[in-house]
Amino acid sequence: MEVEKGKTAKYLREKLGGVPEQAKHNLKEFNSIKKLMLEALKEEDLTVIQLSEKLNMPTDKVFYYLMSLVKYGFVKTGDIDDMDEYYTYKLNE
Amino acid sequence: MEKNIDKTSYDALVIGAGIAGGEAALNLANTGYKVLLVDKELSVGGKMIMLSKVFPTLDCSACITTPKVSEISRHSNITIFTGAQASNIRKIGEKEFTARINKQPRYVHIEDCTSCQLCEEACPVSVSDQYQYGLIGRKAAFIPFSICSPKAAAIDIENCTLCGACERACPTNCIDFTMEPEIIDIKVKTVVLATGFKLFDPLDIPRYGYGKFKNVITAMQMEREIAPTRPFNTILRPKDGKVPDKIAYVLCVGSRDASVGNPICSQICCMYSIKQAQLLMGALPMADVTIYYINIRSFGKGFEEFYQQAKGMGVNFVKGKIGRITEKENGNLILRYEDINSGKLQEEEHDMVILSTGVLPNEGISELFEGDTLGLDKFNFIGQSDALAGPSRTSIDGVFVAGTASGPMDIPDSILSAGSASSEAISYLIQHS
Numbered sequence: 001m002e003v004e005k006g007k008t009a010k011y012l013r014e015k016l017g018g019v020p021e022q023a024k025h026n027l028k029e030f031n032s033i034k035k036l037m038l039e040a041l042k043e044e045d046l047t048v049i050q051l052s053e054k055l056n057m058p059t060d061k062v063f064y065y066l067m068s069l070v071k072y073g074f075v076k077t078g079d080i081d082d083m084d085e086y087y088t089y090k091l092n093e
Numbered sequence: 094m095e096k097n098i099d100k101t102s103y104d105a106l107v108i109g110a111g112i113a114g115g116e117a118a119l120n121l122a123n124t125g126y127k128v129l130l131v132d133k134e135l136s137v138g139g140k141m142i143m144l145s146k147v148f149p150t151l152d153c154s155a156c157i158t159t160p161k162v163s164e165i166s167r168h169s170n171i172t173i174f175t176g177a178q179a180s181n182i183r184k185i186g187e188k189e190f191t192a193r194i195n196k197q198p199r200y201v202h203i204e205d206c207t208s209c210q211l212c213e214e215a216c217p218v219s220v221s222d223q224y225q226y227g228l229i230g231r232k233a234a235f236i237p238f239s240i241c242s243p244k245a246a247a248i249d250i251e252n253c254t255l256c257g258a259c260e261r262a263c264p265t266n267c268i269d270f271t272m273e274p275e276i277i278d279i280k281v282k283t284v285v286l287a288t289g290f291k292l293f294d295p296l297d298i299p300r301y302g303y304g305k306f307k308n309v310i311t312a313m314q315m316e317r318e319i320a321p322t323r324p325f326n327t328i329l330r331p332k333d334g335k336v337p338d339k340i341a342y343v344l345c346v347g348s349r350d351a352s353v354g355n356p357i358c359s360q361i362c363c364m365y366s367i368k369q370a371q372l373l374m375g376a377l378p379m380a381d382v383t384i385y386y387i388n389i390r391s392f393g394k395g396f397e398e399f400y401q402q403a404k405g406m407g408v409n410f411v412k413g414k415i416g417r418i419t420e421k422e423n424g425n426l427i428l429r430y431e432d433i434n435s436g437k438l439q440e441e442e443h444d445m446v447i448l449s450t451g452v453l454p455n456e457g458i459s460e461l462f463e464g465d466t467l468g469l470d471k472f473n474f475i476g477q478s479d480a481l482a483g484p485s486r487t488s489i490d491g492v493f494v495a496g497t498a499s500g501p502m503d504i505p506d507s508i509l510s511a512g513s514a515s516s517e518a519i520s521y522l523i524q525h526s
Binding site for chain 2: 003005006007008009010011012013016019020022023024026027030031034047048049052059060063064065066067068070071072073077080084085086087
């Protein structure tokens, strides 16, 4: 089978008969959490705990996804509070 | 379908491209021998390349490792296969071994990748980053870590949604989903085993709460937090992003503990914990750091001075055995321990706990061989046939062991061991030429 350079993902997708369910599930979960977080941060800068309360999501889950969004360039670290304990996070616009 | 590629000949097969394997490969290559260096990971450099600094000198680990990795990668006598595993090693006659290399596809043509990271940017998938020990996510199209070698992208095919975004973003068309696993049959004259070690999984001791309490992390996770290529902007606790100010280390987690099947000392945990404590006091000057220990084993050159230096900096050392760790509502942790000196039970609150996990042998090494049996010691590290007169010799003539594959040791000892293994291998090659 002739496969065009730069379009080989289609070849493997057809060969495997689709995309694994787990990969689809992971993508869906990440996208929905990303959307929620970015929308919440649109309104104001927030700490992990504040974001957790706002999204009703465990703090450790918020922390993991928030740090990932910082790494991917969607979010950036803001200021630290007066007690030098918690940073706020803001959209990287 | 797997492709079967024709046989290739090398003087030496070195399995494991960590600091010991890399050193052994370089010594052999510099002497003029052709070496095939194989590693199951996507980068050479092993565990050392992931470390922050080394003890007791506090030299930057990456600054030591990267020039060496670069030398290995550019050496004309060394061929490197990453994402590959050796198997079916068989001695044929007196002078030759055959082996099979199973090379997994990277789905990226390394030679064409400019590591521009545009594929990473375009990839919509986020999964746990194994090179940051699960502290943060990474993309399915990703550069393993910033100082990896080869510095090239890879596709995590298990998590890839095959959307093609990475291919469309790639300016050099180096991404190729038609790549397939390769089986490469080779002939070599000698084999060096530098398969390293694995760290104890603290999930096996549930009373420490690892996995359940997010502010209980492993020393390797803390190592990433304090490394220059760290996942966060500073030291943060994973439960809620707080900057910790009362940190505890628990030593001998999964080592010197017959109840978990590992009665031996890991030789490195005391010193890497003391190193991290010193680095933490530099990064977080207001933090209190306490090390709970059974004995501090500062046996190496400069180790005792390093220990005393940590004490002088204000690191608190408590001779105590941890019974259990519980979590408060605010994420702080209560350590219940036996104060060994007074014999009394005590409790102390910390906001982060680091488990200094022990060293275990990698499994399945003897299964790599066919015909001859590779002997293991009673702890399942690769057996040294003569630990005093020939510490790198194994039960198979022509097969040598380097570094922590033969037992727990620190980095300088691993490099010494690799020197011994390569010298023995060179001597063997000369005698059998």
